[in-house]
Amino acid sequence: MARFKDLRDYLGLLKTLGDVESIDFSVSPILEAAAFTRRSTEQRRPAPLFENVEGASPGFRLLGAAGALSSIPDHPLARVALSLGLPHDISARDLVEHMVKANQAPPIPPKVVDSATAPCKQNILLGPDATLDRFPVPMVHPADGARYVNTWGVIVAKTPDGRWTNWSISRVMMLDGRHMTGLVLPQQHIGMVWKEWAELGQPMPYAIVLGGDPGVTMIGGMPVPDNVDEVALLGAIYGEPVEVVKCETVDLHVPAGAEIVIEGYVSPKRDATEGPYAEFHGWALDETSPEPIFSIEAITYRDNPIWPLSATGRPADDSQVGPAIGVSAELTALLQSAGLPVNVAWLLVDTACTWMIVTVRRDWRNALPGIETSELVHRIGTTMSTNRVGRMCPVTYVFDDDIDPSNTSDVLWALGTRVHPNLRKEQWQVEILPWYLCYTEEERHSGHGSIVVHDGLLPPMTSASPRHATFDTLYPAEIRERVLAAE
Incomplete structure (x- = not known):
């Protein structure tokens, strides 16, 4: 699709998608507009466009959460995608x-x-x-x-x-x-x-x-x-x-x-x-x-x-979403260029951009015969530890690509069923960024701490391997079709 050359065309399409909310009554720029914006991001509501701002010249407006997660069902990345000239449902x-x-x-x-x-x-x-x-x-x-x-x-x-x-x-x-x-x-x-x-x-x-x-x-x-x-x-x-x-x-x-x-x-x-x-x-x-x-x-x-206004705070809002896309893309390219069978790396916005979820192809053992999961995870962590963008990820989890790393529900399920409570992890001492509060005050001031990579990879698939127990995987197609037709 064509990309937007200004904010107004972008807002026009968001309005047709129901993702902009015009607020016509008088709103103060002192805390009130930001409070509306903060509420919008926390509730995943349409972006608020304040048409009547107290104390401003007539016609001057405020826009909140222009780059936050979208209110469009099933398409949380719509605002990001449209900003970059891509379809909203990517x-x-x-x-x-x-x-x-x-x-x-x-x-x-x-x-x-x-x-x-x-x-x-x-x-x-x-x-x-x-x-x-x-x-x-x-x-x-x-x-x-x-x-x-x-x-x-x-x-x-x-x-x-x-x-x-x-x-x-x-x-x-x-x-x-x-x-x-x-x-x-x-x-x-x-x-x-x-x-x-x-x-x-x-x-x-x-x-x-x-x-x-x-x-x-x-x-x-x-x-x-x-x-x-x-x-x-x-x-x-x-x-x-x-x-x-x-x-x-x-x-x-x-x-x-x-x-x-x-x-x-x-x-x-x-x-x-x-x-x-x-x-x-x-x-x-x-x-x-x-x-x-x-x-x-x-x-x-x-x-x-x-x-434009971003009311920063607990995830997810504009301040985490855009940077997460950039880190994800750069780390994906880094790991793939190192010859690792990585499908995608995704910086999980919900964690204030501190958890990186890396998925690898389910058939990765064909590309790396004789390699154990610990060795693959070691190679991923070593690559990350020697690169600026890799060091921006305090905690990384490596999973098979049967989950969607951008889906928090998928990630939490994988964390609970695939990550050992205290085994299968490795750490590297690196230079860190000072604004990650998961580190100690001493680490943040010195600029040095550790990144940790957890091995959440599954064992090799066999005929006896468990399957996902979901609507899509458990039931025959004809039954699923009847259920969906009745909705």
Whole structure:
């Protein structure tokens, strides 16, 4: 199917599928819109579109949960799939396979279009007029440090030498109408790019892209390898270039169909306090950190702009879903390229992206004759331990491919019937990411801990092997047909 070039066409199709809920009564951007959004994600309701936002200029809107799990029955990944130009009813495995192929395809650089035709240039605010005061900047959680400008948008930045343009999601907090601060972690790409500018003692040009092509935010949340331009990878996913336009005040290009673009410079020093903020792991912590200041030089926006909002918290919401797809695709490609008989790797969103479920072909022994399950699991764990994306998975379970790794019910059944309580597991000491709360505080601060891989593989199949006891596997076809016809 054709991909969406802006947020409005995407919302139009979601509406036809019953996955958008327009809220016409007045809603405050201070906690209320986020509370509606949080309730929406927890109840798997349609995405809320707030048409009447208190304190905002007339026509300005808020959109919650644009990339969360869908309310469409049997198609939880519909919003993700549609964002990436794929059918809404695609399976998790087919979605990952598409991403694997795109990662292996030649990148497609963006296409620069004229500012006069770019929707994001319909309104331009410069200098003192470029203030956040007219926009519905949301307060997301009661204990947050302030209102958050960026919860579901992409920060565009490039290295001083221009070799790498990075698109990434990182939270950004409002300080006042023309200043913000946000997480610039050394382990993340925005931190790597900012470090190069800071070492020169120069402010880093940036642009924050809010709304627009829904695939932009999806790719911004995925763990793309270092020095890879997300915009070119997104072009490979689409099979066509992403249209971009030059910023007004900085030497950067942004998606032409964006709803809102904020431009300016990031200070070379950590001279502000950011946080606290309730994050994707599902915990509201009191942590703050010293971070640089984002100064605003320009804001451009479409008529009647839509400001996207992610109300992060316990899974599953936008903050886990998009990254999970990216990690799953990259790890699937890694394990398959290592010659391992892996069907798919799926980062289980329900666990706040801490459990990786790897399924292998049921006939894997034909490809690896004489190999025990422990050896196959050892090879999988070793491969993961030596790669950045593999080290992002604290716990991995390896199962046969008779289960759907994206189906939590399937996974729980396999965990209960195939994983030994304390045997058939192996661990590796690796560098870890600091935001996984399953690790001790000492491990998170040191950046070192272990990943564990569990062997949940079944013994070789024989005529006496047990079968799944389900409606589809137990009963003759004619009986199943009569039951289904009576529904």
